[in-house]
Every structure is written in structure tokens, then in C-alpha cells.
Amino acid sequence: MVQTVVDAVRVFAPKLPFTVAFSGGADSTALLLACAERWPGQVQAVHIHHGLQAAADDFVRHCEGFCAGLQVPLQVLHVHAQPAPGESPEDAARKARYKAFKALALIPSAQEAIKTIVLAQHADDQVETLLLALSRGAGLPGLACMPAAWVRDGIQYHRPLLGVHADHIRDWLAQRGVAYVTDPTNADPRFTRNRIRAQLLPVLQATFPAFRETFARSAAHAAQAQTVLAEVAALDLATVGNPPILAALQALSYARQANVLRHWLTGTHGTTPSTAQLQQLQHQIAACTTRGHTIHIKVGAGFAVRRGVLLDWYNPKALPTAAATPAKPG
Structure with a gap:
């Protein structure tokens, strides 16, 4: 009306x-x-x-x-x-x-x-x-x-x-x-x-x-759907941990994994990944099946890295030089 x-x-x-x-x-x-x-x-x-x-x-x-x-x-x-x-x-x-x-x-x-x-x-x-x-x-x-x-x-x-x-x-x-x-x-x-x-x-x-x-009606439908996705992402983040456990992320479906990763990156770190960056990150997560597999890729305003069994993220501009160096996989 x-x-x-x-x-x-x-x-x-x-x-x-x-x-x-x-x-x-x-x-x-x-x-x-x-x-x-x-x-x-x-x-x-x-x-x-x-x-x-x-x-x-x-x-x-x-x-x-x-x-x-x-x-x-x-x-x-x-x-x-x-x-x-x-x-x-x-x-x-x-x-x-x-x-x-x-x-x-x-x-x-x-x-x-x-x-x-x-x-x-x-x-x-x-x-x-x-x-x-x-x-x-x-x-x-x-x-x-x-x-x-x-x-x-x-x-x-x-x-x-x-x-x-x-x-x-x-x-x-x-x-x-x-x-x-x-x-x-x-x-x-x-x-x-x-x-x-x-x-x-x-x-x-x-x-x-x-x-x-x-x-306007289509926008309202999108907003409602996004609300549901945010609620699901919050539940999934509580399950996979913050920072997320790689094995727990691998247990999720591809779409649900992408949803929780966006939620984690924007909510915890205040950064937004591009579609290409998120796809590359998910490819690396899927390939991370051995202790020696490293992750260190550009995501949003910083880098997603593997730290042992966890996936982490950091912005090198916001950290001291020593802290900006990713940990070795373990």
C-alpha cells in the first residue's frame, strides 16, 4: 500500500x-x-x-x-x-x-x-x-x-x-x-x-x-531469510567454537560452513570476505586433513591462518610485528 x-x-x-x-x-x-x-x-x-x-x-x-x-x-x-x-x-x-x-x-x-x-x-x-x-x-x-x-x-x-x-x-x-x-x-x-x-x-x-x-516486499523476504541464517550461524558457531575447530567446520555442509564462517569473520573480527576469498578458504579447510597442511590466505582485511587444530584470523596492521607471524601447524 x-x-x-x-x-x-x-x-x-x-x-x-x-x-x-x-x-x-x-x-x-x-x-x-x-x-x-x-x-x-x-x-x-x-x-x-x-x-x-x-x-x-x-x-x-x-x-x-x-x-x-x-x-x-x-x-x-x-x-x-x-x-x-x-x-x-x-x-x-x-x-x-x-x-x-x-x-x-x-x-x-x-x-x-x-x-x-x-x-x-x-x-x-x-x-x-x-x-x-x-x-x-x-x-x-x-x-x-x-x-x-x-x-x-x-x-x-x-x-x-x-x-x-x-x-x-x-x-x-x-x-x-x-x-x-x-x-x-x-x-x-x-x-x-x-x-x-x-x-x-x-x-x-x-x-x-x-x-x-x-x-520492498522482496527486500523484506531477504531480510527475514537473513535473520534465520544469522540464528543458525550463531548456533553453529557455538558448536564449532570461536575460533573454530577445523574438524568441526569440516563436519558441516558446504553452505552451512560458509554461513558460519561469514558470521564468525564479521561478528568476531569485523571483516567481510569476498565470495572468491570465502570459496578459497573453504577449499583450504576441506584439504586440511594432515598436520602439515598450512592455511595462510587473504580474507577480508586480514589473513585466515591455521593454528594447530584451529582456524584463526588476524590483521597484520593491527598487531605487533612478532604477533603477526602465523604459528606453525601442530
Whole structure:
């Protein structure tokens, strides 16, 4: 069912008070306006100044004026969002935002509202995320797309507009006569999301008018399946051990072994293996039938190694030189 902004906020039940992440663009403007009208005096806003374009200071001034009109407190946070070599500007900006939110929430005098942050991603954003995941050959975690609610660094995040179309948001603002800023980078074809928005979404709309709802349903199915796999992986990790016993890993089916290895690497070591790396690791595990067989291969940001009867993992950049040398098989 297609939602309006008002419908989405009406069924939204956040812990009060809370903070809206406010860029000044159409989506966050609609979200902040609807929330401020429903919960007057219970909403504040936070604006992230990324420092990446000349218009950023103008965005701040717009946000200050808009929040003053709503009588909504506004905090402006300045972040360093320059991408590292090989990192996309979008990823760098996203990481900088979450880092800023975390730092804000850790301030001893932080208001209770900072513990709940509401974001304005909508149905079209969800479709773009799914298409990007498919283009990368992502597994279930990627196909599950953006969750409507989750906890990160002790902060509760919500996305109440995931069922609302982008066009509906802009139409609602136009009906209200509400102005918003337009980020010039949103029209830059160098960014994949912009090409999807400008070239693919119109074709999908013409061919499959209900694609936003059906894509969202597929993402929800993927998220549910991933939840089950995570539960199975947690049970299997308790059986094979942490770090895992090689013989116990060999007793699992290939798919279940891959599932628990991903769970162990991401959950314990915070690293994500590529499909090729995981396949190579599983090949080495299967071949590890003698005391003399060694394992020392690149997996994620470090190396998977054999240490006696165990499979271990380490990041040489995070360890002293002596500790970074893998133990001999035993």
C-alpha cells in the first residue's frame, strides 16, 4: 500500500523526544515538518555540514531559518567527509554522519532526544539500494536493503518514510508551499544512484507501476531469510567454537560452513570476505586433513591462518610485528 507522508508519520511510534537528521532537502524537510506538527516540543533536528561543496553554508542558513519557523532546536555538526583512496564520496559521507551521531550521543550532557534519530530515506531510495546490491552480486544482507529500524552504537535509528514515494513527498511539500534546498550533486551523472534515479526508475515505472512495493516486499523476504541464517550461524558457531575447530567446520555442509564462517569473520573480527576469498578458504579447510597442511590466505582485511587444530584470523596492521607471524601447524 502506498503511503503518504502524513500516513507514515501517523503510524510511526518513536520514543519521545527524538532527533530528525535534517539536510534541508525535500525528504528530510517533509519528515521534520510532519513530525514537528504531530509532536510539538518533542522534536529537534541535527544538520551535518560535510564541507564538500560551496553551497554547504547556504544549506545551514536555510536549515536554521526553517527550524526557527517551526520552533525546533537545531544542532549543526561539522564533519570531515573527504573520501579515502578507492572510497566513494557517498560511503565517506555516510560514515562521517554516523561517526558524528555517535560522538554527539556520547557527550555526557547529551539530551535524551539524541538517543533516537530519525532518517528520511523513502521508497525510491530503497529501490536504488536494491538495484545497487543486485549490480554487485550481493547476498541476502545486501538484498535486505535498508531496515526500517535498528540500533547502532547505542542509538535507535528509524526510517518511517520507506513506504512513501519520492514524488508524493515533493507533491505534499508543494501543496503546503514549503521550500527546500536542492543538492546540485543529486544531478551529477558520475554517481551511480543518480543514473539509476534518472534513467532506470522511469523505465521501471512505465513497465512495472507497482515496482516500489514489490521490490520492498522482496527486500523484506531477504531480510527475514537473513535473520534465520544469522540464528543458525550463531548456533553453529557455538558448536564449532570461536575460533573454530577445523574438524568441526569440516563436519558441516558446504553452505552451512560458509554461513558460519561469514558470521564468525564479521561478528568476531569485523571483516567481510569476498565470495572468491570465502570459496578459497573453504577449499583450504576441506584439504586440511594432515598436520602439515598450512592455511595462510587473504580474507577480508586480514589473513585466515591455521593454528594447530584451529582456524584463526588476524590483521597484520593491527598487531605487533612478532604477533603477526602465523604459528606453525601442530
